[in-house]
Amino acid sequence: MARRGNIIAIPSLGCLDRTAGRVGHQLTQALREAISKGILKPGERLPSTRALANSLQLARGTVIEAFHQLHAEGYLEARARGGTIVANVNADSDLVTRAQAFIGPAPIGPVLPENVARLAAVARTLRPQGATPFAIAHPAGAVAPDDKWRRLGNRVRALRVAAPSGYIDPKGLPDLRIAIADYVRKARGVKCEPGQVVITAGTQQGLFLAATVLLSDGDAVWAEDPAYPGIVAVLGNFNVQASRIPVDAQGIDVQDGLVRCPKARVAFVTPSHQYPLGMPMSMARRTALLSWARQNNAWIVEDDYDSELRYAGHPFPSLQGLDPTRVVYLGTMSKVLFSSMRIGYAIVPVPLVDAFAGARALIDRHSPTADQYVLAQYMREGYFEAHIRRIRGAYAERRAALISAIERELPSWAALQPSDQGMHLVLWLPVGLDDVKLAEQAHKAGLVVRPISPMYQDAPARFGLMLGFGGFSVAELQAAAVRLRGVLETSVDANRKPKLSKPPRMQTAR
Ligand SMILES: Cc1ncc(COP(=O)(O)O)c(C=O)c1O
Incomplete structure (x- = not known):
C-alpha cells in the first residue's frame, strides 16, 4: 500500500464526491473495493480513523462508521495492540458470504416505477461540479x-x-x-x-x-x-x-x-x-x-x-x-x-x-x-449593472490568462474554439481521443472538465472538453493548465501523433 506520511494513497479515495451526499457510504465502498481488488493487502495496517478523517477532510464519526461496517463484513480486523488491519480473507467467496450474513438475505424489493431510472440518470447528469478548475460557474473572489x-x-x-x-x-x-x-x-x-x-x-x-x-x-x-x-x-x-x-x-x-x-x-x-x-x-x-x-x-x-x-x-x-x-x-x-x-x-x-x-x-x-x-x-x-461591468473585466482577464496558458502548455493538436463570450472555453481534441475517459482521468488529477461528445445525439460527435474559467484566479488557471497537459500527455499513445481537428469557424450575428 502506497503511503504519503500516514495517509493511504488509494486513488478512489481522492474521488469521494462530497456534493453527491452519503459520503460515508462512498468511503465504505471505496475501501471495500480497494480490499477486494487487492489494492489493500491482507495484514496491511490502516491509518487511525482520526488521521484518515483529517486527510480526507471528513468528520471522524463518518470514518468510524465506515470502519465498523467493514469490520462487520469481515474486510477489516482489530489488532490486539490497537489499530486496524486488512483481514485475510478470500475476497470472492468468504467475504461475500460474510457480508451477506451481516446484511441478511437480499430483500425482494418493490418493482420500481418506470420514471425511477430515467430521473436518477438526470440527477447524475446535472450533478453539481465541485469548486475545482475547470468547473463552470463558481463565482468566487473578484467575481x-x-x-x-x-x-x-x-x-x-x-x-x-x-x-x-x-x-x-x-x-x-x-x-x-x-x-x-x-x-x-x-x-x-x-x-x-x-x-x-x-x-x-x-x-x-x-x-x-x-x-x-x-x-x-x-x-x-x-x-x-x-x-x-x-x-x-x-x-x-x-x-x-x-x-x-x-x-x-x-x-x-x-x-x-x-x-x-x-x-x-x-x-x-x-x-x-x-x-x-x-x-x-x-x-x-x-x-x-x-x-x-x-x-x-x-x-x-x-x-x-x-x-x-x-x-x-x-x-x-x-x-x-x-x-x-x-x-x-x-x-x-x-x-x-x-x-x-x-x-x-x-x-x-x-x-x-x-x-x-x-x-x-x-x-x-x-x-x-x-x-x-x-x-x-x-x-x-x-449595483447590478455595475457588478456586471466589474465581473466582465475580471472574467476577461481570467479568460485571456487561460488562453495563453493553454497555448503555452498544451500540445498543438489540442485547439481552442474561437469564441468571445461566456464563462467557458471549448478545447477540441483530435479524433480518437475519448473525451469521456479523459474527463475521468482529469478528475483523478483533481480537475473538473466536461466532455462534449455526450452532448451530441444525431450529428457526428466531436471530441472536446469544456473548460470553465469564471471562478478561478489567474494563478489557479495557470496551474490547472499544467496539470491538464499532464493528463493529455499520459492519455496519448506516444507512438501516435494525433491529428488536429479544425475548429468550426465563428460567425457574427450581424
Ligand atoms: C445553457 C444553459 N441553460 C440553462 C442553464 C440553467 O441555469 P439556471 O442556473 O438558471 O437554472 C445553464 C446552466 O449552466 C446553462 O448552461
Whole structure:
C-alpha cells in the first residue's frame, strides 16, 4: 500500500464526491473495493480513523462508521495492540458470504416505477461540479457579488415589508418584475412590459415551465445538436418527439430542421452563445428560424444563459426583440450573480403569461420572497449593472490568462474554439481521443472538465472538453493548465501523433 506520511494513497479515495451526499457510504465502498481488488493487502495496517478523517477532510464519526461496517463484513480486523488491519480473507467467496450474513438475505424489493431510472440518470447528469478548475460557474473572489450585495441584503431583509409571511403572485414580486423588464429592454433589446415577466427559480425551471405550457403529448420539438443536457433532460420528461437539429458555425441549421421535422411545435435554442460550442446564431439563421415559427404557428424558447459576458463589442441583441410574439425569452442570475440564488426570469408573450403563472403555482407557488426584494433593490440602485461591468473585466482577464496558458502548455493538436463570450472555453481534441475517459482521468488529477461528445445525439460527435474559467484566479488557471497537459500527455499513445481537428469557424450575428 502506497503511503504519503500516514495517509493511504488509494486513488478512489481522492474521488469521494462530497456534493453527491452519503459520503460515508462512498468511503465504505471505496475501501471495500480497494480490499477486494487487492489494492489493500491482507495484514496491511490502516491509518487511525482520526488521521484518515483529517486527510480526507471528513468528520471522524463518518470514518468510524465506515470502519465498523467493514469490520462487520469481515474486510477489516482489530489488532490486539490497537489499530486496524486488512483481514485475510478470500475476497470472492468468504467475504461475500460474510457480508451477506451481516446484511441478511437480499430483500425482494418493490418493482420500481418506470420514471425511477430515467430521473436518477438526470440527477447524475446535472450533478453539481465541485469548486475545482475547470468547473463552470463558481463565482468566487473578484467575481463574487461584492459587499454591497451582503450589506443591502441585511438591510432589506431587516425591513418588515421585505419579509412578508404569506404567498405572493406566482409571477413574482412586482418591483423585481419592473426592474428586470427595464434591464432586459436596455441590455438585451428584449421588447416587454413588466406584466410579461415571470420570475423563475432559474433557467432550468424556465425550460421546464416552457415545455409544460407549450407542449402536448406527441408533439414534435427541435433541440440543438449538441445541446445543453438540461434541455435534453427536460424534453425526456415529456411525451414528445424531440428532433435534434445539427448546429454549424452559424448556429442551428434551420434547413436541416425543415427536412427532419418541419411540423415541430417548439424550438429550444441558445442563440447568443450556443451551448456548448460557443458561437452566436447568425442573423440569417435568426430570420430563417423566426419565419419557420411564423409559418408553422410554432414557438421559440430562447435560452440566453450568459449573454451579458461578451468580451468584444456589445452583447448581441436577443432573438425575442425580433419577434416578441413568438419567442419565450429565458434569463438567469446564475451566471452574473450566483447560481445558488435560484432566481431567473421568463419574458413571456402576453397570451401565455397566465399559463406560465399556473404552471409555476403547480410546482412550488413562487420563488422565496426575501431575495426577490434584495435583488429588486440591488437592480434599482444600479449595483447590478455595475457588478456586471466589474465581473466582465475580471472574467476577461481570467479568460485571456487561460488562453495563453493553454497555448503555452498544451500540445498543438489540442485547439481552442474561437469564441468571445461566456464563462467557458471549448478545447477540441483530435479524433480518437475519448473525451469521456479523459474527463475521468482529469478528475483523478483533481480537475473538473466536461466532455462534449455526450452532448451530441444525431450529428457526428466531436471530441472536446469544456473548460470553465469564471471562478478561478489567474494563478489557479495557470496551474490547472499544467496539470491538464499532464493528463493529455499520459492519455496519448506516444507512438501516435494525433491529428488536429479544425475548429468550426465563428460567425457574427450581424
Ligand atoms: C445553457 C444553459 N441553460 C440553462 C442553464 C440553467 O441555469 P439556471 O442556473 O438558471 O437554472 C445553464 C446552466 O449552466 C446553462 O448552461
